[in-house]
Amino acid sequence: MSIKTAHAPQTIFVPTKTIPVKAILPWAIFGGLICLIALYFITTEQGALSLFSGTTIHEFVHDGRHLLGFPCH
Secondary structure, rough: OOOOOOOOOOOOOOOOOOHHHHHHHHHHHHHHHHHHHHHHHHHOOHHOOOOOOOHHHHHHOOOHHHHHHOOOO
């Protein structure tokens, strides 16, 4: 009686390329700026600090505001 053992497939190493920080930095700044703008409109765009008059922006992000836990009433 012989026991057969399964062999793991041979691991192939693929060289990875590194992305230089100079290539990532502009996109990281752009993404961070977009996130900050979205955060402003969701959290602060109402009352004394509002950039736009009326409640258009407030009503547009109203449900998202509640979903994220920000009170707005």
